Amino acid sequence: ESQSESSSESSSEAVQAVSEVVSEVVPETAAESHPAIIGVSPEDQDLYKPATGLNGQKIWRCLSDPSIVLSYDQINDDYCDCPDGSDEPGTNACPYNPERKFYCRNEGHIPGHIENYKLNDGVCDYDICCDGSDEYITGKCENKCPQIHQQFEEYKKSVNKDIEKSLQIKQQLIEEAQAKRKSSEDTLNELKETLAKKKAELERLKKEFEENKDVLEGEVAESVFDELSPHIEELSSSVRSYEKKLETQESKILHLEKILNGLVQHYNPNFNDAAVKDSVSKFQEYISNKEVEVGEELSETHKVLEVLAKKSKSISCTPYDRPDVIEPQTIKSLLQQRFTFYAQLILANFLQKPADARESSALFEEKKPAKSATEYNEEIESLEKEIKSIESEISIYEEDLAKDYGAKDILRAVASKRVNGKIGEYSYSLGFTDSISQDGVLIGSFVEFKDNKLIYKHGAKCWNGPSRSADVELICGPQNKLLTVSEPEKCEYLFELITPIVCENFTEEEILANFKIDYNRL
Amino acid sequence: VKDYLFKNCENSGFCHRNKHYADQISSLGSEYKSDYSIDANSVEVISGPDKFFIQGQIVKVLPNLPEEKVVLPLKISVLEGNNIRIQVDEAKREAINIANKFINHQRYNETSNWAFVNQELQYVKTEDADLKKSDTKFSITYGKSKEYVAELEFYPIKLTVYHLGEAQVVVNDRGFLNVEHWRPKDANADHLSPQESDFNMFQDDFKDSKEDSLPLGPESIGLDFTFKNFRNLYGIPEHADTLNLKDTTESNNPYRLFNVDIFEYETDSRLPMYGSIPLLLAVKPALSVGLFWINSADTFINVDKSNSTKDSKTHWVSENGVIDFIILIGSTPAEINKNYGAITGYTQLPPLFSLGYHQCRWNYNDEKDVLDINSLMDQHQIPYDTIWLDIEYTDSKKYFTWQEDKFPDPEGMLKELDLTGRNLVVIIDPHIKTGYDVSNQLEKKKICMNDPSNSSYHGHCWPGESVWIDTLNPSSQSFWDSKFSWDKKNKFTGGESTNLHLWNDMNEPSVFNGPETSSPKDNLHYGGWEHRSVHNIYGLSFHEATFNSLVKRLDGHTRERPFVLTRSYFAGSQRTAAMWTGDNMSKWEYLKISIPMILTSNVVGMPFSGADVGGFFGNPSKELLTRWYQTGIWYPFFRAHAHIDSRRREPWVPGEPYTSVIREALNLRYSLLPVFYTAFYESSTNGSPIMKPIFYESLNNLESYSIEDQFFIGSSGLMVKPVTDENANDITIYIPDTEIYYDFTNGDLSKVGWYNVRKPGYIRKDVTLHDIPVLIKGGHIIARKERYRRSTKLMANDPYTIVVALDKYGHAEGNIYIDDGESFGYSTSGESINVHIKYSKDGLTAHVNGSNKEYINSLGNIGIEKIIIISPFKLIIENPKLKINSDWSIQIILDIEHDEL
Structure with a gap:
């Protein structure tokens, strides 16, 4: 019902610009048959091999929907043709798809994958692309991989050193925790034995009383x-x-x-x-x-x-x-x-x-x-009381032993420890499985240990707000130390606590994820 | 609101007296013989190469003192743009013998110095106006085709403005003209006419105002204006009220213009608020009239629509100052906007970033908090441009300082924000805490607002005891400049940072221990003027000083255009600041009222306006927050803000599905930035509204005159009806004319729904939480940028999508304005382009207007990736490989015949 005709000077300047840069930044890969497609990692380059169309022209099919056939030069032509965005691995023409990030080679460092909306926006996203290849059109970002990689190596070294030390301390804490657990379990077993004895005694007394009931009734x-x-x-x-x-x-x-x-x-x-x-x-x-x-x-x-x-x-x-x-x-x-x-x-x-x-x-x-009957009654009552008290003690131990104190019960080792610190104008005191307070005001009592966070609730009530509460984020480090406190919501606090109890060996990716570039040294 | 803290007409001395006077005169009817007349012999024409006005004398007789006459000099000038200006002063105040030697006892006549963009007004040339004088009247004929006549009758005094022989505005129609002349207190009784009351002439009985010494006694002015055959009046903000002004006679609750820090204001109220613009627009199909009342004192305006005529009658009273007003007249409200802007200035073309999303809260606590929010925005892919710091960033509310332990490195923070094109706005208020270097210097330099004994006034505000900088004093500017100096060592400004901008709050001024939470009226400003005379321009003088300082600071750097937000404002504030509607609440009714409030601001030449998204006080429900974002994306100034006691509510806080819906809304705002920027450009040249009332485009349809929950965006043809009801499943949209409107809901054009009504009326539409109902009117062409980026700056090189919406006859046209968005290059060296795109039967044609070749070439890598032509059918031209900086045309042959529709 409609036709269109473009009378513009049809030109492929943009495409030319792209291919020029391609030859500069990304050299041809092993697949010799076609030039490397910008934004695609070497292992995925094969997906971008051209096919030959009916008329002998180079064609290519969208990755998730091969029924959509494009001419080969529609790849990275800054126009989105494939619903999955696969035809634009090197531009931001398609809506962002986390499955399809732009590949930065980062020679001399670790290759990166950057979101397409960060491409050619004038920002040097060195945290992902230290080689500046995300700005291949604006050309605004020179390659900083050598400096950044050096920073990373230094960082990795210091992290690993810290970790090593922290893990040693953590190991000791685990042993302490295990010993504490053992001692609790022992006490629990003793209590259970005593309980059995007392129960037998009670049975005996009741029986005796029952047997003498007739005589005693006269009293x-x-x-x-x-x-x-x-x-x-x-x-x-x-x-x-x-x-x-x-x-x-x-x-x-x-x-x-x-x-x-x-x-x-x-x-x-x-x-x-x-x-x-x-x-x-x-x-x-x-x-x-x-x-x-x-x-x-x-x-x-x-x-x-x-x-x-x-x-x-x-x-x-x-x-x-x-x-x-x-x-x-x-x-x-x-x-x-x-x-x-x-x-x-x-x-x-x-x-x-x-x-x-x-x-x-x-x-x-x-x-x-x-x-006498009174004596029997008293004795039975006293025994029953004793049993009750033992039972409640047992349940306390059982409950405690069932609590999640983290892997290998590690919190058990620090349960009685307090960390004190002054941040800003306030003094804080934190007991791992006890409570946190700010200048004597209760912020919260320990509720649980979850996702590397200690959760404290039911503190003193705030006006116009909830009871005070706190989340304490645990960060690996050799010594227990309160690092920061903030109050993102009124009376809901967020602490950062350095402690060895959450230390683990980091993978290189994890270290990389935590690594922050010092831009002043670039 | 604690409304008992604020005066109403009954307990305000001058309003009470003028109302009494008006009531007396009305009840006397034709028996009343006015005390005021114009001395026919005094009337003369003064003309020269660049001046042309009529001067004369009004004489006021005193019934009890027959030998004494009060002389009131009168001046009438005809200005370019069909504006007629009338000024009435009081002679002989020089002779006054008053106790306080610091007071300037003249009537204050400098309001126009602050309100006008240029003191040299353009006068109509003598030969372009015909003058006629007789013993009883004087008339001036003016206008391009001499279509206007202003006729001044000498007794009783009456000024009538005619258009094509038909009376439009009658000044002093009801004879309420009143100038309370100077008199000694002990002789007051002799100076009163029988119609006058002496209520609170020399003292003030109102609550906290009792200490007002009223050293000059009664000084008020009053005048009535009748708008003939006008029933629809607009303007005179700021009030949390309807767009179309209400009748105030029944409630006896006139609109008050007196800038105050009103705590927890209520909707549907004529109470004064933070700012005031004394411009009233009267609109009818064939003609529009503006009344600009140039007075910065406490003012009440009574609106009477209750009378049986088709007229609207208004009564204006101000506490003191001269009578000075301009009557603007033109065929449309847009013409009034243009002519009013020629006098008071057009809104500055804002830096592009300031049209993006502003994230504010009282308070982001420290550097880490700020930078966390900054990166959380990216993690959640929420585009944003600016983060804000409220008062808590300072050390003990001492402005120009940082709380060191929380903000140890402001420069580093600004740099990190700058990496992704983000900006920081910090607050600076006019109250300066006593006892540190800034206030010490203010006192030493004697540039504070003074008390009646002429020493610096000490009052209370956020920091406790404070002084107030007197920005009416010219010496204040250089002092203020020094605080914003471009200097590596200036810690306050983050050294040589260019992404720091300013927020001026509390500049009504808010004084916690003052009368009506403001300054005592007998405080003194530069020139010996009492605060009562300058009250409503103080806020303007303050934010203007900040703007000037920032311009100097940024001069010669990449970013030259500053951004300043102000809470208090006056006519002329549009030149240098954006405004917001102050401390609203997280309730649906405040979401609703934000629309007429912002529309009113747009009607009176202050288009860069917005309301706190989410509501300042309280915690919005997730639905309310979402709907507020969907509405807020259309505010010219788009900022989310929250009180310190409210819970966090950044876009990711409510969770799904809300966060995604909010993200979609934000993406829509960002994709339409070319539309908003173009609208701002147009407004900066002709004063046109950005958020525009429906009636502007349907003047012949009176039914549209009160539509206030729906609006257009600039001249783009986008017509928006935000959902502002809880649990809404459907919505009605008013179609004001018989043009085609295409469904543009959520900016989505995938379905081509369209409406073409035979006569104006409502259509119904189902809505879900996701929906932002928008239509685009046939005949318009707009440009979008559809790709998500982290901030506006990072969108600069992204390609455009052109949307062409054909009208009934198959035509459409539109403009795209482009410049660098941050420098003054557009005005100093023509570094801008205006792309005009037009669709007709010959096809689609683009023409690039621009004078700077180098600049035009620099845009060569910005393409057009898509052209969407919508008619009842849709056509998409994909990847046309066109550039935005060059002319092109495309032939399109559509099989359908448009005039058959």
């Missing part, structure tokens, strides 16, 4: 509740009175907070009064970190008192003395002190009883049953 436990109850009531009422005082204080605090909230909402943020701004931000911080759980704690105290009252019913009575009460400094600590006192008193005076009883009963072995 009536002498209740001490009547004796103890006035004291407990006294305790309760003093708890309640402090509770009231606490409420009064709370309401005062609430009132103050209301006033300050008003300030935060209505102050003019444009009037830069440093004192106001500082107070506002501190108050916001305070609100974020405030925990409103006093009420719950008090109800917990009541619960404990109730349990105490119940328990005391089954315990025989011994007189006790009231302690001298020291005036406490805060309501909370007073409550705690009082509570601890009474609790200890009860424990000391009553809970020891069964042990005494057991001793005395040993003297009269022939008497059956050897223990």
Whole structure:
């Protein structure tokens, strides 16, 4: 339906320019039959051999779609003909395809493959093409391969030296870590053995108690509740009175907070009064970190008192003395002190009883049953407690042993180490499997070790933001040292830590990838 | 926004008084006898080789003091471009005996010195205007074919401008002319007319303004303008409001022009903002009128469209200064833009890089952060040109310093950015922290803004206690120049770096402890002028000083054109700076309002404008961020910015599919840079908008006058309707005329969809997250550069693709402007070309216009790789092997008959 006719001076200046440079920069390869195609590595040159068309002209087919036939001079003519971009290995005419990068020979250094959009844009991308061949049309970039290769060799040498030293330290750390693991495993096994013993003992006691049930049922436990109850009531009422005082204080605090909230909402943020701004931000911080759980704690105290009252019913009575009460400094600590006192008193005076009883009963072995029902109950309860505690210890060890501390458990070796450092105006302290803090403010607690990164979370809360957290990127080096810290997001920190624990032998490619040219020395 | 911090008309002394005066006069109706008249005997014509004006006297009588008369000198001049200028001063202020000897007690008349590009205005020649005078009136006939008449009646005073015998603008139609003449405080009662109120004449009762000493008492000016048969008014930014100005009588909430740092501004508001341009455009199909109110004091404009006539009535009041205004008249708004630009200057042709993508955030923390972002852009193949540093780069907000531990080597950082053609923009504000060398020198040289006792004013801003450079003082320029000197040892500028540019913020000026967050109005500037007189030009004077310093710094180097962004601006700011709409929020409504705000800026000659992509305050959703990029690529100034408390949101942060969609949008902007650059070139010669309201191209279609969510890009024919609604599945696009529009969504021409409506109206279109709805109007030819590069500079040698969109009759034409994008060679030695491409039945023809042969030849390696001709059918000419710097023509025979469409 349409025709076109070009009346322009059809010329192939661009193509000529290309082929001129080709003969300069890339000499002909082993495949003698055709000149080397610019941008194509020697091993791929074969893909660019011309074929002969029906009329004897040189043709070529797109690599991924051989049904598309081009005349041979359409290769690198700065116009994209093949959907896969294969006809333009030496220009940026086709959309960038990571599979098809431009080949730089980089004689004297390591060959490079550069993205086509970097070709002939006037930029010397020496990090990939030290020979400057990416700028073969602009001609802006002279060959710097000798200098760059020398820099690379120096770099490689120093990297390898560092690595060697670091790997030695790392080996020691691995051994330490293995030893620590071994010792944990040993402790775990011991605990498991003890647990089995205690469980057997419990079984035995329960059985014995069951067997003597009939005799023991006749016994009536002498209740001490009547004796103890006035004291407990006294305790309760003093708890309640402090509770009231606490409420009064709370309401005062609430009132103050209301006033300050008003300030935060209505102050003019444009009037830069440093004192106001500082107070506002501190108050916001305070609100974020405030925990409103006093009420719950008090109800917990009541619960404990109730349990105490119940328990005391089954315990025989011994007189006790009231302690001298020291005036406490805060309501909370007073409550705690009082509570601890009474609790200890009860424990000391009553809970020891069964042990005494057991001793005395040993003297009269022939008497059956050897223990009273109370004693049986106490002993079983105490054993059960012990078992529980061993079990929880076991689970801690198991959990710890199951944790991912990196290959060969390497973090185990540094678990208790702290790295301290001052960066900028702040001091930081980092415990590998513990926590990070900035001038005493918790940035986060260790959560996991992943992709050469230590992850810390759940730090002190920020106003208008999340809880503080940090990622620590580990960089291989012989000594533990905090290198940098940044805060890419508010209250989300990013550290770089030099440490031997992540050191590995680098391949040459990896060294090359990390190598940075010192442009000042070119 | 804390709007109670800002004055409205009721609690602003001069606005309150003028409104009272206007209300009194309106209620008296024909009973009212004006106190103002023109002395017929005083009117005379002054003419000479390069001057030609009419002068005379307005006389104001004082009802309580019959023997005293206030003389108000009047001057009327007819300027080239059909502009008529009226100036009214107040005689006899010399005799004033006031306590403060530092104050200049004249009425401020230097606003035009800052607003005008050239103080030597071109006057119409005497013989080109006909003058007629009688005892009661005076008239001037002017215009190319004498189509305009300005008629001045002496009593009551009234100036009417006619076009072909029909009244268009009537000045003082309602008799609100008011000049509050000087009077001693104790005699004030005698000086008041019965229609006047004395509200806050000698003190200010408003909140933080109470300390205003008002040493000269009441000085306000007021005047009303009726636009006959005009219902559509535009301009007078900056307001977060509709494109088409609203009636403000009902809400009693006039538009206010008073540059302020408005915190968390709201949309749909007439509150003042960071900048002001007192130019109003009134448009109707056959005629456009501009009113340029040349006054830099606090100003309120009441717009009355509620009346039963077809007129729009406006009332302008300013706190002080002279009455000085220009009435521009022409057949189209584009003509007004051109004539207004001839007076105030056209926008500078910006360095090409500044039309690329700007990546900003408060703040990139240190050198490593900056360079990481720089390389992450490449890793994600995001084209970008400029990274920005907000205030935190400085040592304790001391401008011209770097925070040493975070930026130990600015020069090295600039060099690394330069490797890939990237630029750095750093912020410098006018408040200078006290107690270090820069502020010490300012105080020593006495070039600070002063307090009423004429010693340097100390207020608070970011650094805490600060002084403000008085850039109205000519001595400030050389001091400022020294800070930007071309010197290896100048650490601030990265030594001899050429890729450092500037951002001037807080130049309203923002003063945290000042009234309405700005300077006390009784502060003093150079010349003894009170701040109240110069308030709205302070920002301009500051960014202009920065621009001048940078021009000097870069003079003679490869990159000569500086880039300056300003937050505060005035008429004339377009000559030296780009502006952005300040601190917006990450909400959909702010994305929407950005379009009418930027359109308004374009209508009043300040086209290099943009809004913070993503929204400054808050965290945009991924969808909002994506839609904002898709909209932002059309802003003439295209920058993403974010508040320090917001999360990072660089294009790769939202992840897929968003990152790819954003990348596509950015690639579209970059591929269309030839279109944007050409539009900027045109604007730099004729003031035409870059982002252009629809009605500019459909003046006969009144329905299009309020379309504000859709726009054209320059004269390219590209018509864009960005998606600004959450979860949008479809969109309607307004087709304003019966020309063919081709679907150009996402810049994709693979499908040839087209619309050709019988009458203007809406079409509906499905959209996905990927879609940026664009149409190209038939009759246009544009050029694109379709290959991805890392920055604009690196695209220089890439080939063009030409897109030809045929109109109903099979015609199309367009221009491509090309220069080096960085030097002044285009203006000093003709180093530019303008390629005109035209399609007609004879085929496609390109003609290269350019005067510098050497330059033309230097473009010889830039080709044209593709020509796409779109009509209801599509034709692609692949690899035509043409060069952009030579003339060519191609014969094309299309089988279809165009006039059959």
